[in-house]
Structure formats: C-alpha cells, structure tokens
Amino acid sequence: MSDITEIAEGRTRLIIPAEHSKGGPGKRTGQVFFNEQMAFNRDVSVMFLRALDKDVPVADAMTATGSRAVRIANEVSNAADVVANDIDPASVDFINANIEANGLRNCRASNRDLNILFSEERFGYVDIDPFGSPIPYIHGAIRGCGRNGILAITATDTAPLAGAHRAKCERRYQSRPIKGAMCHEMGLRILMCSLAKELAKADRGMEPLLSFYADHYFRTYVRVTEGAANADKTLSKLIYVKYDGKTRERSYSCEHDREYQYGPFWGGNLHSSAHLASMTSDSTAEEKRCGKMLELWRNEIDTVPFIYDISELSSFLKISPPPMDDFVDSLNAIGKASKTHMCPTSFKTDLDLKDIIAVYRSMPGREM
Numbered sequence: 467m468s469d470i471t472e473i474a475e476g477r478t479r480l481i482i483p484a485e486h487s488k489g490g491p492g493k494r495t496g497q498v499f500f501n502e503q504m505a506f507n508r509d510v511s512v513m514f515l516r517a518l519d520k521d522v523p524v525a526d527a528m529t530a531t532g533s534r535a536v537r538i539a540n541e542v543s544n545a546a547d548v549v550a551n552d553i554d555p556a557s558v559d560f561i562n563a564n565i566e567a568n569g570l571r572n573c574r575a576s577n578r579d580l581n582i583l584f585s586e587e588r589f590g591y592v593d594i595d596p597f598g599s600p601i602p603y604i605h606g607a608i609r610g611c612g613r614n615g616i617l618a619i620t621a622t623d624t625a626p627l628a629g630a631h632r633a634k635c636e637r638r639y640q641s642r643p644i645k646g647a648m649c650h651e652m653g654l655r656i657l658m659c660s661l662a663k664e665l666a667k668a669d670r671g672m673e674p675l676l677s678f679y680a681d682h683y684f685r686t687y688v689r690v691t692e693g694a695a696n697a698d699k700t701l702s703k704l705i706y707v708k709y710d711g712k713t714r715e716r717s718y719s720c721e722h723d724r725e726y727q728y729g730p731f732w733g734g735n736l737h738s739s740a741h742l743a744s745m746t747s748d749s750t751a752e753e754k755r756c757g758k759m760l761e762l763w764r765n766e767i768d769t770v771p772f773i774y775d776i777s778e779l780s781s782f783l784k785i786s787p788p789p790m791d792d793f794v795d796s797l798n799a800i801g802k803a804s805k806t807h808m809c810p811t812s813f814k815t816d817l818d819l820k821d822i823i824a825v826y827r828s829m830p831g832r833e834m
Contacts, residue, residue: 472567475505475533476512476748478540481563482531498557499530499597503681507595508534509756511618512541514676514687515591517744521546522590525610527580527603528552532561532573534593539565539573551576551583584610595620600657601638604664608690615690616675619661622683627653644709644728647775648716650679650808652707657684658732662700671696676745677736678763679808686736705733714782715819716772735768762807767814776811779826787811788829796825 469484482500511534515522521544526535528551535550550561550573561575576583584592584606592611594603600619611617621627626635628650629643636642640663641656643649654677665672670690677686691700705718706726718733719726742764747757780787787793790805794813797803803815815822 473502476509476537476541478537479564479567480531480533480536481560481567482533483560498552498554498560500533504595504683506680506755507620507683507685508537510676510678510685510759511593512537513745513747513756513760514618514741515542515545516746517741518544519744520544522616523588523612524548524591524593525583525587525589526550526593526595527583527607527610528594528596529561530554530557532557532564532575534595535561536564536568536570536573539570540568546572548573549576549583549587549589550574551578551580553577553579580610581606588612589615591616591618593618597622599623599626599638601660604661608664608668608670611690613690613692616687617661617672617690618685618687619657620683620685621657624650624653624679624682624684627656627684629653641730642728644707646709646711647778647812648709648773650684651773651806652728652731654679654684654686654736655731655733656729658686658688658736659704659730661686661688662704662732665690666697666701669694669697671698671700673738674732674735675738675741676763678759680759700734703732703734704730706730713819714774714778737763737766737768739764739768759807762805765804766806767802767804767816773806773808773812773814774822775809776813779823783823783826785826788826793826793829796829797822800825 471484529535532550535548538545539548558577565573592607594607629645639656639660644652672688675687706722706729708717708726776787794803797815801817806812
C-alpha cells in the first residue's frame with residue numbers, strides 16, 4: 467500500500483487511502499473506496515448490533531477497506547466472528563492492516579465474489595453496502611443469511627428511488643416512485659418492497675428492525691422470518707398509492723389500478739419499537755448524531771399515515787409556516803402526529819388532509 471493515512475472513527479483506528487471521498491455519494495477515487503461521510507452509517511451499524519441479545523456471525527460482504535467490519539469486531543462485544551469480504555484484491559491489504567492496527571482476533575479477511583462467499587458460508591448478520599443499487603446483490607445476500615438472521619441493506623441510488631429518474635426506478639425495482647414531499651419516505655419503502663419480494667421467492671418473510679434515510683442513501687435492517695406463511699404475510703403489507711399533486715390528497719390500497727398508480731411500496735412498519743428501545747448511543751462526539759436520530763426514530767409515527775412537509779403546505783396554502791413544534795402539538799391535540807427523521811420540516815399524522823389544513827390555518831400569526 468502507498469499514500470495512506472490513519473483516522474479514528476468511533477473507538478477504532480482506521481488505515482485508509484489518503485485520497486478518498488469526504489462527502490456525498492462519493493466517487494471511485496484512491497486505491498480502495500472509502501467515504502468519510504458514511505461514518506454515521508457505520509456508527510448506526512455498531513449501535514444496532516450492540517442491541518442484539520446474542521452472539522452473531524457477521525459478514526460485511528462489500529467491505530472495501532474493512533472499515534465497517536473492523537469497527538463491528540472492535541466495538542461490538544457480541545460480534546464473535548466477523549468476515550470482512552471484498553472482491554477487489556487491493557482491499558485485502560487494507561483489511562489486514564486494520565485488523566492488525568486494532569489487535570483483532572475475531573475478524574478475518576476474505577477476497578471472494580459475494581455469491582461464492584454466501585454459497586460457502588451462512589451468517590447471522592449480512593451487510594450489503596454497494597456503490598449504487600443493491601439489487602444485483604440481494605439474492606446472494608438472502609442466500610447467505612442464516613435462519614432468522616438479519617439483513618442490512620444500503621442503497622445509494624437515491625435519485626431513481628426518490629422519483630428523479632422514474633424509468634430507472636421502474637426498471638431496477640419494478641416500482642413507480644413519487645416525486646415531492648413524500649419522495650424519500652416512499653423511496654425507502656420501494657427498497658424495502660423489493661427486499662420483501664426477493665425474500666418471498668425463497669419462502670421467507672421479513673420484520674423491519676430499523677429503516678431510515680440519511681445524507682445520500684437509504685438503509686434498512688430486517689430480521690428474516692422463515693416459511694411460506696411468513697412470506698405471504700410479508701407480501702400482504704405491500705401497498706399502492708394515489709397522490710394528487712394539485713390537491714395534495716394521498717391514499718393507499720392493496721390493489722393496483724389506474725387510480726392507485728404509484729408503487730408498490732412496503733406498507734408495514736419501518737422500525738421495531740422493541741429493538742429501538744434496546745439501542746443506546748455513546749457520548750463520544752462521533753455518535754452524538756446517533757443519539758439525536760435514535761430519539762426521532764423512537765418518537766416517529768411508524769404506521770401507514772403519510773409524510774407531509776410544512777413547506778409543502780405553506781406553498782400550497784400561500785400562508786407562512788408556523789413553528790414546527792407548535793404545529794405538531796396542535797395536530798396531536800386532535801389526532802396523532804410526530805416529526806420525522808426524513809427532514810426537519812417533515813411530519814407524519816393519521817389526520818385527514820382537510821383536518822391538517824384546518825389546524826394549519828388556525829395557528830396564530832399566519833399571514834396570507
């Protein structure tokens with residue numbers, strides 16, 4: 467290796483290429499890909515795995531420098547055996563250097579195509595974090611996930627999933643996306659829908675434990691459930707959506723027709739309240755964002771009611787927006803409402819749009 471540097475992330479020393487991505491979706495720069503902005507993604511993986519109540523064999527199937535795998539091995543006490551795998555031979559030197567730098571005995575390097583890895587070994591936790599869409603790798607990940615194991619999937623192709631490139635989304639995910647205020651929530655639900663359909667082909671279902679949008683990517687963690695009955699139960703939670711851009715009305719159906727033209731989407735929960743209750747964040751600077759997000763995830767309404775944006779309503783009604791906290795409190799006085807992790811100006815509620823608008827208009831200090 468040449469032109470390398472060392473950083474600290476969480477409680478772990480990481481040896482990485484000196485030339486690397488520092489933000490956004492990143493570019494394939496340097497010897498082996500590394501993106502500093504994905505530190506939060508790796509922080510969440512550590513926080514998520516610490517909350518499990520048993521030891522699990524872990525596979526980070528597209529590990530690049532080994533940063534996620536090494537952090538898991540170093541910072542998660544119940545990660546007894548971590549495989550840091552990448553198909554690129556140049557990655558192996560970085561993986562081994564990071565294993566050695568942290569004195570790890572519970573992490574091993576692997577240089578295999580992930581389909582070969584998952585045909586030879588099974589794991590209790592399988593992580594897929596590709597450059598772009600995860601669709602080409604999901605089938606292999608499912609095969610490598612052991613009975614009642616956990617799949618962690620990242621998608622960085624947010625533009626298609628959020629509706630900016632509809633044809634590409636329909637081609638990759640067989641789902642029609644929605645533009646506008648709902649785009650990120652529904653993009654996440656498209657990813658989860660695709661995972662549900664792939665699992666069902668193997669007579670397996672899923673129970674989401676944590677799913678979110680952050681920075682430039684979508685991320686979902688699901689526990690795999692076994693058997694045709696669970697596969698059918700999972701598929702029963704797929705929905706189609708009707709959205710009128712002129713009136714801002716939203717509704718959903720389990721049936722696809724000309725009215726309900728968007729989707730399919732995952733219509734079940736994004737999270738498990740029990741797993742979120744078991745998750746904790748460190749007080750270290752690197753994990754402060756985790757604590758803030760964890761609070762949002764725990765308090766967010768996690769049912770089908772749709773996401774709205776206060777800026778969307780302001781533009782639609784031609785009225786200046788009220789303070790977000792006051793508005794959500796007013797909605798909660800007559801129904802259920804919460805802020806969301808998707809955007810600081812977004813909220814969810816089980817109220818009808820007419821009731822939302824009535825509350826909005828009643829807020830003091832609104833100017834026409």
